[in-house]
Structures are given as C-alpha cells and as structure tokens.
Amino acid sequence: MSVFDKLIASAALATAMFAGPAMAQDDVRIALVVKALGIGFFEAAAEGAEEAAEELGNVEIIYTGPTDTTAEGQIEVINSLIAQNVDAIAVSANDTDALVPALQRAMQRGITVISWDSGVAPEGRELHLNPSSNSLIGNMIIKLAADHLPDGGEVAVLSATTTSTNQNIWIEEMNKVMGNYPGIEVVATVYGDDLADKSYREATGLMQSYPDLDAIIAPTSVGIVAAAQAVVDAGKVGEVNVTGLGLPSEMAGAIESGASQSFAIWNPIDLGYSATMLAYELSQNGVEAAPGAEIPMGRMGTLTLDDNSEGAMADPFVYDASNIDQFKSIF
Amino acid sequence: MSDTLPERRIPDRLNSRAYRLFRSWEALLLAVAIAIFVVNSFASPYFLSAWNLSDATFNFTEKAMIAFAMALLIISGEIDLSVASIIALASTAMGLALQYGAGTPELVVVGLVVGLLCGAFNAVFVTILGLPSIVVTIGTMSLFRGISYIILGDDAFRGYPSSFAWFGQGYIYWVFTVEMLFFVVIAVIYGVVLHKTNFGRAVYAIGNNPTGALFSGIRVQRVKFILFLLTGLMSGVAAVCLTSRLGSTRPSIAQGMELEVVTMVVLGGVNILGGSGSIPGVVIAAFVMGLVTFGLGLLNVPGIVMSIFIGLLLIGVIALPRLWTMLARRARS
Numbered sequence: 001m002s003v004f005d006k007l008i009a010s011a012a013l014a015t016a017m018f019a020g021p022a023m024a025q026d027d028v029r030i031a032l033v034v035k036a037l038g039i040g041f042f043e044a045a046a047e048g049a050e051e052a053a054e055e056l057g058n059v060e061i062i063y064t065g066p067t068d069t070t071a072e073g074q075i076e077v078i079n080s081l082i083a084q085n086v087d088a089i090a091v092s093a094n095d096t097d098a099l100v101p102a103l104q105r106a107m108q109r110g111i112t113v114i115s116w117d118s119g120v121a122p123e124g125r126e127l128h129l130n131p132s133s134n135s136l137i138g139n140m141i142i143k144l145a146a147d148h149l150p151d152g153g154e155v156a157v158l159s160a161t162t163t164s165t166n167q168n169i170w171i172e173e174m175n176k177v178m179g180n181y182p183g184i185e186v187v188a189t190v191y192g193d194d195l196a197d198k199s200y201r202e203a204t205g206l207m208q209s210y211p212d213l214d215a216i217i218a219p220t221s222v223g224i225v226a227a228a229q230a231v232v233d234a235g236k237v238g239e240v241n242v243t244g245l246g247l248p249s250e251m252a253g254a255i256e257s258g259a260s261q262s263f264a265i266w267n268p269i270d271l272g273y274s275a276t277m278l279a280y281e282l283s284q285n286g287v288e289a290a291p292g293a294e295i296p297m298g299r300m301g302t303l304t305l306d307d308n309s310e311g312a313m314a315d316p317f318v319y320d321a322s323n324i325d326q327f328k329s330i331f
Numbered sequence: 332m333s334d335t336l337p338e339r340r341i342p343d344r345l346n347s348r349a350y351r352l353f354r355s356w357e358a359l360l361l362a363v364a365i366a367i368f369v370v371n372s373f374a375s376p377y378f379l380s381a382w383n384l385s386d387a388t389f390n391f392t393e394k395a396m397i398a399f400a401m402a403l404l405i406i407s408g409e410i411d412l413s414v415a416s417i418i419a420l421a422s423t424a425m426g427l428a429l430q431y432g433a434g435t436p437e438l439v440v441v442g443l444v445v446g447l448l449c450g451a452f453n454a455v456f457v458t459i460l461g462l463p464s465i466v467v468t469i470g471t472m473s474l475f476r477g478i479s480y481i482i483l484g485d486d487a488f489r490g491y492p493s494s495f496a497w498f499g500q501g502y503i504y505w506v507f508t509v510e511m512l513f514f515v516v517i518a519v520i521y522g523v524v525l526h527k528t529n530f531g532r533a534v535y536a537i538g539n540n541p542t543g544a545l546f547s548g549i550r551v552q553r554v555k556f557i558l559f560l561l562t563g564l565m566s567g568v569a570a571v572c573l574t575s576r577l578g579s580t581r582p583s584i585a586q587g588m589e590l591e592v593v594t595m596v597v598l599g600g601v602n603i604l605g606g607s608g609s610i611p612g613v614v615i616a617a618f619v620m621g622l623v624t625f626g627l628g629l630l631n632v633p634g635i636v637m638s639i640f641i642g643l644l645l646i647g648v649i650a651l652p653r654l655w656t657m658l659a660r661r662a663r664s
Contacts, residue, residue: 037633067634070586071577076390080628083383084375097489097579101500 027060033091034065041331045272052276071098078102088112088279100124112283116275126289131266133312138173144243145215152183153214160194160220192223199226218244228254248327255324267317274300356600360615371626385506391621392510393569398595399521400565404558408538408605409464414566415588416475421445421570423479426488426580435495443567450563458552479582488580499576522610538605
C-alpha cells in the first residue's frame with residue numbers, strides 16, 4: 001500500500017519531470033500568463049508569443065495559467081513563476097486588483113511585470129498593453145463602412161444598449177472623425193440591447209425605414225451577427241453591407257454569404273507577439289515604462305504610454321474573405 | 332496484560348488487516364509527503380528555497396483552516412459544500428463594512444460573524460428541519476454566492492486598510508507567515524477537540540451510529556449544530572485571510588474551493604461516510620496537496636494536468652484500501 005502510493009507519486013512526478021522542457025539557464029524566460037488554459041483566443045496569443053521568441057532568438061516562452069478563470073489560481077501560478085525567478089511575467093488578469101500583491105512581490109524580486117488584454121491596476125505592473133484604443137476603434141468602424149462606399153452613402157449604427165459604456169464611447173469617437181469621410185452620412189442609431197432577436201428586428205426596421213441604406217455598423221458582437229442575418233433574410237446581400245466589431249467564429253457565415261464585406265476585432269496573435277516583445281524590451285534592454293515612453297514591439301511598431309502607463313497596440317485587425325478561414329477556428 | 336492465551340483469528344474480524352492499514356494511514360501519507368518533497372527537490376532547482384516554500388504554503392493554508400472543521404463535520408456524517416460561498420459572502424460583507432468606514436478590527440469581526448451566521452443558517456435546515464446536509468448546502472452554495480453577485484455585480488470592493496493586509500500578507504518571523512501561524516493554532520485546537528475531549532468522542536459516535544449515539548445520551552442535533560457553526564466560523568477566518576491576501580473582494584472569490592477542501596479531508600484519511608479520520612491526517616494531506624501543486628507548478632505543468640494528478644491521487648488513496656481488503660479476503664478464502 002505504502003509502496004503503491006509512493007510509486008504513484010514518484011511516477012507521476014517523474015513523468016512531469018521528463019515532460020518539462022530542458023531548461024537552458026541563459027535563455028530569457030518570459031511567462032505568458034493567461035486567464036485560463038484551453039481558450040482559443042489565448043492559444044493564439046501563445047502562438048504570437050512563440051513567433052516573437054523565435055525572432056528574438058534567446059527567449060523561452062512559458063505559456064501558463066489556471067484551469068478556471070479565478071484570481072486565486074492565477075496567484076498560485078504567479079507564485080511558482082516568482083519561485084522560478086523568471087525574467088518577465090506578461091499577464092492577462094482575471095482580476096484587476098487581486099493580483100496586485102502577488103505581482104508587486106514579483107517586481108520586488110526583480111521580475112518585469114506587464115499586463116495585456118485584461119489589465120492589472122497600475123501599482124501591480126509596469127505597463128499595460130491594450131489591444132486597441134477607443135479612438136482607433138471609433139475610427140475603424142466608420143472606415144470599414146466607408147472603404148466600400150467610395151461615392152459616399154447612408155449608414156446606420158446598430159449599438160448594444162443606450163447605457164453600454166464601451167459602445168457609447170466608440171460611437172462618440174466615430175462621430176469625431178466623421179469629417180474625414182466626406183459623403184458618408186449616419187442616418188440613424190438604434191439599440192438592439194445586445195439581444196439577438198431585438199437586434200434582428202432593429203436591423204430589419206432600419207432597412208425598411210431607409211430603403212437607400214448602404215451599410216449597418218454594429219460595434220457589438222451580438223448585433224453584428226443579427227444584422228447580417230437580417231440582411232440575408234431581407235434579400236439585400238450586396239446592397240447593405242454589415243460591418244463593425246465581431247468574432248471570426250460567429251461571422252464566418254456572414255462573410256461567406258457576402259452580407260458582411262469585412263469586420264474588425266483585435267488579433268490575438270499580434271497581442272501575444274507584442275506582449276512578449278514589450279516584456280523583453282523592459283527586462284533585457286533597460287527600457288523604462290514611464291508615461292510618454294515609446295517602446296518598440298517588433299513588427300507591430302511602437303507602443304506609446306499614456307499617463308497610466310497604458311498603451312494601445314494597433315488598429316483593430318480587419319477580417320474579410322481572405323483571412324476568415326484561418327481565424328474562425330481560433331476564437 | 333497476561334499473555335497466556337495464544338493468538339487467535341476470529342472469523343468475524345476479516346477486516347482487521349484493513350483496520351491496521353487505517354491506523355497507519357498518517358504514516359503512509361507522511362511517506363507520500365516525504366517522497367513528493369524529495370522528488371520535487373531533485374526535479375526543480377528552485378524548490379529548496381525557504382522563501383519559495385513559504386510562498387507555496389499559501390496554496391493550502393486557507394483551505395486547510397476550513398478542512399479541519401470540515402473533517403469533524405464529515406466524521407459526524409454530514410458535509411458542507413457551501414464553504415467557498417460563505418467566503419464570498421463574508422468577504423462581500425467585509426467590503427460593505429469598509430464602505431461604511433470600518434477599520435481592521437471591525438472588518439475581522441464582520442467576516443467572522445457572517446461566517447457564523449451562514450453556518451447557523453445551514454445548521455437550522457439540517458438539524459432542526461432534518462434535511463440532508465448535501466442538499467441544503469448545495470442550495471446555500473448558490474444562495475450565498477448569489478447574494479454576493481447581487482451586491483457586487485461585476486464590480487469589486489477595494490481599498491482595504493494596510494493594517495488589514497497583515498492577515499494574508501504578513502510575516503511573523505523570517506519566512507513564517509501569519510497564515511502559517513493560524514494554520515498551526517487551528518490544527519492544534521481541532522486536534523485536541525477531536526482526539527482529547529468528550530465532544531470529539533461524540534463526533535465519532537454520531538458518525539458511526541447516530542441512533543446509537545442518541546440512545547447513549549449524546550445530543551446528536553446539538554453536536555451537529557455546533558459543527559456547522561464551526562465550519563461557518565472557519566470559512567469566516569479563511570475569508571479574512573483570503574480577502575487580506577487578495578486586497579480586494581469580487582463575487583467570484585474562492586470559486587470551487589469547496590471541492591478542494593473536501594479533497595483535502597478525504598485524502599487525509601477521513602471516511603467520507605463518516606465515523607473515522609484524524610486531524611494529523613488532514614494536516615499531512617494539506618502539505619501533500621500544497622507540495623504537489625507547487626512542485627508541478629515549478630515545472631510549469633499545465634493546471635489541467637495538475638488536476639488530473641490530484642484526481643488520481645485521491646481515487647488511488649480511496650480505492651487502494653478497499654482493493655487491498657478485497658484481495659486479502661480472496662486470498663484467504
């Protein structure tokens with residue numbers, strides 16, 4: 001019995017030992033800590049991190065995270081990374097505040113800490129990498145519509161709820177740059193409350209009220225799918241272009257049917273790549289993450305930090321018929 | 332005393348061998364713990380460091396505090412699956428108190444009192460209304476956390492005073508944390524209560540035969556009521572420590588912890604059907620689980636593989652004695 005137990009314990013640990021990659025001590029070890037393992041979005045980010053590691057040469061990526069999206073699980077992971085004395089931790093946090101004490105301890109022990117995707121409070125990290133910014137998103141959603149309307153036209157916005165903070169900011173930012181898109185006129189803004197059926201009815205209503213409508217902009221992943229379906233059902237594919245922010249897995253059908261020419265959302269591969277590049281710069285090249293700093297991130301250009309040491313990576317990534325197949329299985 | 336009679340085998344004591352195994356359970360578990368410790372030291376160059384081992388204790392101290400109370404509850408034949416949700420509710424209550432200007436002492440009192448009240452709530456349904464504890468506490472598991480979600484939504488309470496951080500982030504001396512001190516003190520208290528007092532004997536008696544215990548003059552329902560109160564109180568203590576360690580409260584705090592606590596108790600040799608088990612067993616089980624998760628974490632073994640390993644460890648530890656008894660019986664017949 002006791003022998004059995006010991007056998008089980010040592011066998012499993014030995015397996016784990018062999019499974020672990022041989023560690024080259026002089027490699028720079030950058031840990032990519034995600035909200036939970038087994039999520040397509042983060043697997044893609046890890047792919048991007050590996051790409052960056054290959055480009056940098058002497059970097060080992062430790063892709064890790066808890067099994068479910070809890071702060072406690074992430075703290076256990078962070079503690080074991082501190083114990084291994086990794087060079088940098090890049091974390092997509094399950095909790096803005098709860099990780100702060102653990103990450104502060106990491107920084108005290110000389111580990112570079114950055115957050116990406118889902119941020120940590122400023123005192124718990126050196127910088128935060130946002131996938132994009134409100135103004136970039138606001139510009140992108142109108143640009144997506146305008147690109148397919150060279151002679152101008154009528155567009156309508158299908159948003160989430162009237163009180164959705166994100167959507168309201170994006171629409172506001174969009175209105176600020178309308179001057180750059182002459183001939184494009186926003187004829188209406190309606191609210192589908194992020195419910196599939198209500199969004200569908202609102203989109204149908206838009207097409208009835210504005211027979212000359214050229215595009216529907218839905219900066220919400222629920223609305224954009226519903227609007228695309230409404231366009232297909234109304235037989236207006238080719239007349240009304242649905243665009244905005246959506247998930248490739250949900251929008252693949254709309255791209256195929258032609259109801260949507262293109263839409264945008266962040267690219268997780270770029271995100272993992274940039275996070276790795278930034279972590280490397282901070283930990284190896286002595287770059288200081290102070291407000292106003294401009295930090296290079298390889299093929300993604302540079303990150304400019306604002307007063308909170310946050311920065312926006314890039315424009316949302318545009319998905320269309322040329323790349324939807326690659327991404328629809330990822331997220 | 333006098334050894335005049337020759338040793339005899341009485342046929343109706345076929346399980347004497349298994350009984351002996353149970354008696355040496357703690358020794359076995361200790362051997363496993365030592366084995367894991369040794370393997371870990373060889374597997375990772377970072378394992379044998381005082382600070383790293385100190386950090387690793389956070390993996391189990393809070394869970395173990397609840398596990399001691401849970402062990403008594405399970406020995407008595409009941410269970411409480413709402414402990415993690417009690418943490419969520421107690422932590423939320425502390426956050427609310429903070430909004431109304433509570434200082435560190437008040438926060439601790441609020442956490443403990445809410446834990447006690449939740450325990451009392453469970454106890455009323457189980458001991459007074461006579462409902463099965465597994466059903467009641469599955470219900471309160473959703474209920475308590477649900478209240479936290481209603482109060483907090485996707486928001487968080489933050490800004491706990493810095494003196495409050497002592498509980499979950501403080502050190503007594505060198506690498507010895509405040510939580511370790513709590514762990515040791517609570518382990519000793521529960522060890523004494525279970526193994527050295529009449530109350531402890533009553534807990535075993537109830538777990539083995541509640542009707543028999545009742546007719547022996549033990550106030551079964553009262554003992555169970557107290558055990559639920561204690562489990563609630565320990566969840567309150569864990570809530571104070573965890574909230575202090577995280578420095579914030581979210582309704583998802585301690586999600587899924589109840590199963591880890593039960594795993595720890597069962598791994599410690601407590602019979603899930605009640606009647607047997609010991610506190611030293613739970614103490615060693617806490618170390619085993621902490622060392623395993625930390626050791627695998629150092630090797631960057633994905634959490635999914637880690638839970639597979641914990642699952643196998645648990646099933647193996649429960650199944651092997653049973654298997655052993657069956658094999659022994661077959662060999663004899």
